[in-house]
Amino acid sequence: MGIEIRGLNKSYGDFAALRDITLSLPSGGLTALLGPSGSGKTTLLRILGGQESPDTGTVQIDGQDVTVLPAQKRNIGFVFQHYAAFRHMTVAKNVAFGLEIRRVPKAQIRQRVEELLSLVQLSQHGHKMPSQLSGGQRQRMALARALAIDPSVLLLDEPFGALDAKVRKELRDWLRRLHDDVHVTSVFVTHDQEEALEVADTIVVVNEGVVEQVGTPEEIYDRPASDFVFRFIGETTQLGEMLLRPHDVRIVPEASGTGAGAGNCSAGVGGSDLSSSDLGGVFSGEITRWNRVGFETRLEVTLDPTAQGPVQQTPVHVQLTRTEVRGLGLQPGDRVIVAPHPDAELRPAQRAGAPEPVLAAV
Numbered sequence: 001m002g003i004e005i006r007g008l009n010k011s012y013g014d015f016a017a018l019r020d021i022t023l024s025l026p027s028g029g030l031t032a033l034l035g036p037s038g039s040g041k042t043t044l045l046r047i048l049g050g051q052e053s054p055d056t057g058t059v060q061i062d063g064q065d066v067t068v069l070p071a072q073k074r075n076i077g078f079v080f081q082h083y084a085a086f087r088h089m090t091v092a093k094n095v096a097f098g099l100e101i102r103r104v105p106k107a108q109i110r111q112r113v114e115e116l117l118s119l120v121q122l123s124q125h126g127h128k129m130p131s132q133l134s135g136g137q138r139q140r141m142a143l144a145r146a147l148a149i150d151p152s153v154l155l156l157d158e159p160f161g162a163l164d165a166k167v168r169k170e171l172r173d174w175l176r177r178l179h180d181d182v183h184v185t186s187v188f189v190t191h192d193q194e195e196a197l198e199v200a201d202t203i204v205v206v207n208e209g210v211v212e213q214v215g216t217p218e219e220i221y222d223r224p225a226s227d228f229v230f231r232f233i234g235e236t237t238q239l240g241e242m243l244l245r246p247h248d249v250r251i252v253p254e255a256s257g258t259g260a261g262a263g264n265c266s267a268g269v270g271g272s273d274l275s276s277s278d279l280g281g282v283f284s285g286e287i288t289r290w291n292r293v294g295f296e297t298r299l300e301v302t303l304d305p306t307a308q309g310p311v312q313q314t315p316v317h318v319q320l321t322r323t324e325v326r327g328l329g330l331q332p333g334d335r336v337i338v339a340p341h342p343d344a345e346l347r348p349a350q351r352a353g354a355p356e357p358v359l360a361a362v
């Protein structure tokens with residue numbers, strides 16, 4: 001069942017915010033609507049929630065057509081970036097609110113609130129006022145309140161957007177685990193690729209009001225359906241004429257390669273002979289930057305001028321694990337050979353005059 005969206009269009013004046021959106025979001029799934037600012041994510045979420053109505057198209061939730069049903073009749077839980085808590089009520093009262101207006105018996109409310117506070121790890125904080133909670137705790141209270149009514153669907157609009165990076169990361173892990181426990185069909189909006197890749201079962205990539213791709217995080221990352229998704233979903237680097245992921249660049253010290261002439265050669269990269277013809281280029285250069293980031297090492301390789309074409313101005317970014325760096329015996333300043341990994345996803349680099357790629361906002 002889940003959520004079925006068919007032929008949805010929404011314009012503001014002559015601006016088309018959503019164009020012909022058709023989507024099936026699985027029941028019990030955690031779906032991320034991911035896209036750059038202004039792509040239409042929030043508009044789509046608001047249509048699902050009933051705060052906005054589409055110009056054309058339909059929305060079904062668990063088999064029921066809700067397209068014209070008012071928000072309060074859709075049995076949906078909402079969590080927003082800035083949670084509007086009732087400041088004069090305790091945390092427990094805030095969580096109980098939805099049940100009280102539904103006139104659920106008091107004993108039942110008390111029991112449900114206890115369960116929910118425990119679920120969001122706030123059992124010790126029920127008596128506090130919202131102002132006495134941290135930002136992360138407040139968002140957990142918002143989740144408890146949204147879940148109190150046993151919603152058929154939970155909608156979250158940038159729920160962790162206002163929190164600092166560390167708390168945000170903790171809440172992501174926590175949301176993932178919570179969802180594994182409660183399995184309510186959930187849709188959350190984010191412009192953060194990492195957040196979507198880490199938390200969601202299904203990612204819907206939206207761009208300029210159109211769905212670019214729907215898939216699991218692995219499908220979206222490893223098999224992007226369009227140049228836009230490839231550029232938007234993760235880091236890319238240029239190697240000759242091609243774009244690829246920094247961890248898909250293979251690198252060896254020049255001394256261990258063969259025929260290290262630039263541009264068109266074969267080289268023993270990563271233990272096998274590689275020919276530039278099937279790989280989109282084998283290049284020589286020098287490691288000009290060396291950065292350790294956690295367990296990874298990020299290198300920049302400035303390429304030598306090639307015989308065939310113009311010099312590549314931007315250094316190649318290479319991402320390796322520390323173990324790989326040790327195994328290869330690489331040092332800052334080394335002369336190296338670089339080539340794409342044989343399984344690398346390659347895309348033609350932007351030609352002069354083409355629009356700039358959208359940068360990943362992390």
Ligand SMILES: Nc1ncnc2c1ncn2[C@@H]1O[C@H](COP(=O)(O)OP(=O)(O)OP(=O)(O)O)[C@@H](O)[C@H]1O
Pocket residue numbers: 012017035036037038039040041042043044191
């Ligand atoms: N009520 C409105 N009136 C006019 N234009 C609107 C209205 N709501 C949204 N838009 C426009 O529709 C487009 C999509 O907006 P939307 O809020 O859905 O984007 P978004 O992907 O959620 O972006 P962000 O990540 O910045 O929140 C934007 O260009 C926005 O300016």
